[in-house]
Amino acid sequence: DSKSQNATPVSRVTHNTETGEEELELRVAELVQAVLDRAAHSALIRPLEPERHQPEYPLTQPDWGSCRDFTxxxxxxxxxxxxxxxxxxxxxxxxxxxxxxxxxxxxxxxxxxxxxxxxxxxxxxxxxxxxxxxxxxxxxxxxxxxxxxxxxxxxxxxxxxxxxxxxxxxxxxxxxxxxxxxxxxxxxx
Incomplete structure (x- = not known):
């Protein structure tokens, strides 16, 4: 089942004041990583489709810079x-x-x-x-x-x-x- 393979494991966060914040930060980092990994995986599976019924407005974007100059x-x-x-x-x-x-x-x-x-x-x-x-x-x-x-x-x-x-x-x-x-x-x- 593909849902069970992609499911993020659920863990309980304890509310012990000494370790609760560390565990919460760790869980947040795990969730962010899971979201980014799923997004990257789905981009490989589903190519971006052009949006339909778009008005003809120009799409603008900044100059993101070169790989060499990026910070x-x-x-x-x-x-x-x-x-x-x-x-x-x-x-x-x-x-x-x-x-x-x-x-x-x-x-x-x-x-x-x-x-x-x-x-x-x-x-x-x-x-x-x-x-x-x-x-x-x-x-x-x-x-x-x-x-x-x-x-x-x-x-x-x-x-x-x-x-x-x-x-x-x-x-x-x-x-x-x-x-x-x-x-x-x-x-x-």
Whole structure:
């Protein structure tokens, strides 16, 4: 059964004050890794399909830079530049975090998370947030003057998107936040 092969193991996090935070951080890191691995796996299985019924607006993207010149800070700045091109309501707020750098055989991967929320005057700290994960890849086998490769995925979605090929939808963020709100409302504490 393919679902049981791809399922992320569920572990219980203890609430011991000495080790609870460490275990929680470890579990969060495992979940982020599982999301990124599933997204990368599904991209190999399902090629990105062009979106249908798109208005003919130009898709813009920043100059991501070459493999040679890439740094963690440059990646963060380019992600921020790219997200500014998204056509979303100005009430959305975000923070960008660098998660990790992975050294693979033929490439380096830089993983970032943009955490989105919609604060209001009644709730200045959003009840739920939605994460957009960015994977910036610098291949070691290509000419270092060539640009890095950039892909992103929205939390709880398996599709990998490429800047310049996919138009970001505000609805993706709203769907994640609404599903979290439904889950929170259904759990009794």
């Amino acid at each position: 963690v800070e440059r990646g963060r700045a380019r992600i921020e530049d790219y997200m500014r091109t998204w056509e979303i309501h100005p009430s959305w707020r975000y923070s960008i975090s660098f998660l990790q750098e992975r050294e693979l055989d033929f490439q380096k991967q830089f993983l970032y998370r943009a955490l989105w929320g919609r604060p209001t005057s009644r709730a200045p700290i959003p009840r739920s947030t939605a994460a957009v994960y960015f994977i910036i890849t610098a291949p070691k086998t290509r000419d270092p003057a060539l640009p890095v490769e950039v892909r992103f995925t929205v939390e709880s979605n398996r599709t990998l998107h490429e800047p310049g090929r996919t138009r970001f939808r505000e609805k993706w963020l709203q769907d994640v936040i609404e599903s979290k709100a439904l889950l929170i409302d259904s759990v009794d504490f």
